[in-house]
Amino acid sequence: MEIGARDERAGRLVLSPVGDLDMAGVPAFDRALDRVLDRPDLVEVVVDLAAVPFLDSTGVAALLRGAAEAVGRGATLRVTDPQPVVARVLRMTAVDVLLGWSDGRDDGAVEPGWRRLR
Numbered sequence: 223m224e225i226g227a228r229d230e231r232a233g234r235l236v237l238s239p240v241g242d243l244d245m246a247g248v249p250a251f252d253r254a255l256d257r258v259l260d261r262p263d264l265v266e267v268v269v270d271l272a273a274v275p276f277l278d279s280t281g282v283a284a285l286l287r288g289a290a291e292a293v294g295r296g297a298t299l300r301v302t303d304p305q306p307v308v309a310r311v312l313r314m315t316a317v318d319v320l321l322g323w324s325d326g327r328d329d330g331a332v333e334p335g336w337r338r339l340r
Contacts, residue, residue, distance in 0.1 A: 223247035225254040233265030233297075240273040243281030243308075251281075255288045264297045269321075271304040277311045285321055298322070 223246075226238040235258050241247050258267055269285065271277075285301065292299040300322025304312060312318040 223250045225250060227254065227258060230268070233263050234268065235261070235264065235266075236268045236270055238270045238273060242276040242278075243271075243274050243284065244276060244278040245280045248280045248284045251284055252287075255284075255291075259288070259291055259295060259297070264292075264295065266297060267292055267299040269299065269301045271301050271308050274308055275305055277304075277308040282311065282315055282317055286317060289321060 223239055223241040223243070225240070228236050228238075230236050237251075237254060237258060239247070239251055239254075243251060255267070258264065267288070269288075274281075285299070289299040301312070302323065304323065309318075309323075312321065312323060318324075
């Protein structure tokens with residue numbers, strides 16, 4: 223798995239994994255995320271899932287661990303632009319809302335971070 227990282231603006235960094243976020247790809251994703259989370263000025267991590275064609279339970283767990291770690295450091299983590307299979311996994315596991323992805327729903331913007339599921 224390849225993972226691009228770019229600063230979008232002060233305190234906001236975009237991670238762009240390329241490839242499957244599964245048991246084989248998660249270790250590289252975790253290492254990249256750990257490097258990002260160590261930044262002292264970090265406010266938000268955006269994980270762009272546009273180039274991730276597949277996500278399994280280990281990928282979901284990695285995203286949730288990253289979100290929890292970000293919150294613990296005073297930042298947020300959210301996902302954007304998942305491909306259809308990945309979007310389905312996020313919805314089916316009910317982590318879409320936890321990871322700040324609203325899927326274009328009419329219920330308004332989704333605030334990233336931990337909150338109670340309804």
